[in-house]
Amino acid sequence: MTPKVETIAHQFLEALPHAKALSMTLVEISEGGRVVLSMPYDARLVGDPASGVLHGGAVYALLDTASGLASMLHAGSAGSTATLGMRVDYMRPATPGQRITAEAVCYNMTRTVAFVRATATDDDTTRPVATTNATFTNEPRRGARS
Template sequence: MTDLIRLARQFIEAIPHARALGMQFEHIGDGRAVISMPYDQRFIGDPATGVIHGGAVSALMDTASGAAVMCHPAAPISTATLDLRIDYFRSATPGQTITARAECYHVTRSVAFVRVTATDDDATRPVAAATGAFTLDRPKGGKE
């Protein structure tokens, strides 16, 4: 368990853009990943309201999705986003941390399918949701 968390931390530390956006792992394992991003004024998209830019929320959801693929029991050695469709439901409340919960719910030999939602403090009303298809590179000689 502690190994997994250490691994997850290393995963974020190794991604310069995840580090730049201040992303933090909350949970990872078995094809699921939860990553949070504290509010930061540098990521504001609407200066009139202080609301975080949708692009930063996309980056958070993309990272959580990639992490969910990497910790899937299929044990891929690498992954990359093929396609990501993001739906924006409402503005995230300024000042609040945004949390992305991603689930890799299906894999084929070479493709992983992921769904992810982003919430602020009010977890009952999601800020955004996305579905994506990711490449799945399996270790050579591993079971298929």
Template sequence: MAKFIGSRGHNGFLGIGYQDHGPDWIELTLPWKEELVGDAETGVIASGPIISLLDNATSISAWVRHGAFRPQVTLDLRIDYVRAAVPGRTIVARGECYQLRKSMAFVRAIAHDGDINDPVAHAAGIFIIVGETEGARP
């Protein structure tokens, strides 16, 4: 799973990595790096990479719960950016697929930089499952 997450493309550039997963959840990381800073004066990571992290955590949680990769599209994904992340800290996002139906996955996630009770952002959404790919595993 780890090499699938952050080895290429957008995730590779951002540095998104795998931390852990369970039957219906996944934890991904976003290490602080200068290229992601939105304000050079403060060193705070821009909100865009955090949104990407939450989008990945929620969508991959649906694959984890299903047990295989299934193509999906975003029907709705609400992200509330609660506060700026502390400069220099890795951000952890825990995405959970709390309900999986035949054609829909209901998801939520929280991103924090060390204290899950003091989130940087949280997300809730729905993905439409549009098909199935035989043999592909998350």
């Protein structure tokens, strides 16, 4: 993908306080609205103190951010987006201490709605930690003319 798109994606992540608070970083973007983000293990994000497993909300936030970015980078995007609905399935607890990586694909885009699927894994990439299915709005940037 062109360096320009990568720059936009980096700037997008940098501008999101919640993404920064969770130390999300861009791993890869490719044609057709596919985005890979990752996030380090952080003891402050633990949801089960007995096992040290990350809270589902933190993993969800990574999947949501990757999915939103995927819809914005899709060729049919009008420039801005917001999550309409998202369903997450938690398949297994993420292994404590390991990075979480989320891969999102915007697999269908209409004039008004983006459909995005995403999967999160830890070091064991063969078994997903969580998957999501989401719909996002497809709308022009605020202030821009449609």
